[in-house]
Amino acid sequence: MMLHIRNMESSRCISLVEKELIKFGLHFKTVELGEVELKENLSHEKLYLIDIALRDAGLELIADKKSRIIEMIKAAVCELVNLSGELPKPNSPCYISKKVNRDYTYLSNLFSGELGITIEKYIIAQKIERAKEMLEFTEITLNDIAFELHYSSVAHLSNQFKRITGLTPSFFKQHLHDLDFKSNSIISR
Numbered sequence: 195m196m197l198h199i200r201n202m203e204s205s206r207c208i209s210l211v212e213k214e215l216i217k218f219g220l221h222f223k224t225v226e227l228g229e230v231e232l233k234e235n236l237s238h239e240k241l242y243l244i245d246i247a248l249r250d251a252g253l254e255l256i257a258d259k260k261s262r263i264i265e266m267i268k269a270a271v272c273e274l275v276n277l278s279g280e281l282p283k284p285n286s287p288c289y290i291s292k293k294v295n296r297d298y299t300y301l302s303n304l305f306s307g308e309l310g311i312t313i314e315k316y317i318i319a320q321k322i323e324r325a326k327e328m329l330e331f332t333e334i335t336l337n338d339i340a341f342e343l344h345y346s347s348v349a350h351l352s353n354q355f356k357r358i359t360g361l362t363p364s365f366f367k368q369h370l371h372d373l374d375f376k377s378n379s380i381i382s383r
Contacts, residue, residue, distance in 0.1 A: 195231075197230040199228055199255060226269070279341045336363055
């Protein structure tokens with residue numbers, strides 16, 4: 195049985211979902227961003243209880259097809275943003291289309307129609323969130339962050355960072371502990 199889960203966008207989410215499934219005594223084949231393949235079928239009651247447990251962690255089960263596709267797009271974007279800078283940068287529309295197994299024009303129209311933001315802007319927002327994490331939790335240089343996130347230059351990263359957050363990356367890094375940036379997410383999930 196496949197479960198589709200909204201807001202599952204990191205390895206921490208994968209670990210959290212695995213722990214919840216184990217608490218319920220469930221056996222799973224795979225747990226990936228946005229979906230879980232269980233070894234058994236579940237009753238509606240058990241699904242409801244799992245959904246409640248996931249909602250406490252900011253996640254939720256998805257029932258409708260459009261929402262599942264949007265979560266698949268988000269998962270593909272997260273994978274894309276987290277690809278190593280060492281690997282060649284894939285063409286975003288082709289990568290997303292292949293991952294979701296749908297025409298990119300359809301995906302783009304669905305995503306922007308449902309969320310009110312284009313996939314391209316969502317990718318930029320996710321890249322800036324990743325840059326913020328790297329600035330907060332690592333000591334790598336801005337040049338290395340730009341390379342890792344496939345920006346053409348530090349200036350390009352800095353311009354997008356400032357446009358999205360209102361701050362330069364260096365100001366963000368210097369004042370990280372003075373202000374509470376952790377609760378400011380770019381896109382509500």
